[in-house]
Amino acid sequence: MRKLTIGSLLAFALITGFGCNSNKSNSENATDATSTDASSSADSGSMTSSDTTASSNMNATPTNQSANDFMLKAASGGMMEVTLGKLAQEKASNADVKAFGQKMVEDHSKANAELKTLAASKNVTLPVELIAEHQKHVDAMSKMSGADFDKHYMTMMVEDHQKDISEFEEASKNEDADVKGFASKTLPVLKMHLEMAQKANAKVSK
Structure with a gap:
């Protein structure tokens, strides 16, 4: 057991x-x-x-060299317009000049955002700083104020928008359909800016 x-x-x-x-x-x-x-x-x-x-x-939609160059320069130019527009609101003495500066900030900020989206869709890296051509205008006018600023700024705005319109008209014929569309859409705004600049410049240049 x-x-x-x-x-x-x-x-x-x-x-x-x-x-x-x-x-x-x-x-x-x-x-x-x-x-x-x-x-x-x-x-x-x-x-x-x-x-x-x-x-x-x-x-990403590829782009040609002329379209790429246009976007790079337009980006810097747009940033310059916003920067100078802010300076105008701060340093200008003429009410029309101040109002013009505010318009530049509003319209070019919108155009800059649209251009940024366009460039991103094509893997194009836009500049974050102004090119030398545009930076010199900011440097010069940041030292001015009052009537001197008004005259210099409005004269420069007339000349600058004349150049911009020419460049955007050229871009509106570009082979890149998206760049062509952006340029064509922005042209009427630039032409309106030129008319405003010419009127304000006529007042402050007397």
Whole structure:
């Protein structure tokens, strides 16, 4: 009877031990499977992000050199108009000059935003600083105030918008349809600015 009891205990111990090992093995396998799935998911996410970026670049509409040059110069010119417009509101003495400056800030800020969106769609990086040609005007007029500022600013605005209109008219014939559309849309605004500048300049130049 005693021998039978001891044998039964040994058999029970063996069965219990096997069950623990089996559970441990199953747990480890489950952990490995979870790790593998997580790794696969991470790789899949990474590939999706990469594929999205590549797709975005492929969808960008290429542009020609003349269109690219136009956007770069127009971006700097637009920033200059906003900067000088703010200076006019601060330093000008004539009410019409101040009003003109405010109009420049409003209209060119809007045009600058549209140009930025256009350039981004073509993977064109616009300048964040003024080119030398435009910076010299800001440097010169930042030292002026009152009547001197009024005369210098309005004379410069007449000449600058005449140049802008010529450049935008040329761009409105560009082979790039998007650049052509932007230039054509902005031209009437520039012509209105020129008329305003000529009227204000006539008053302050007397």
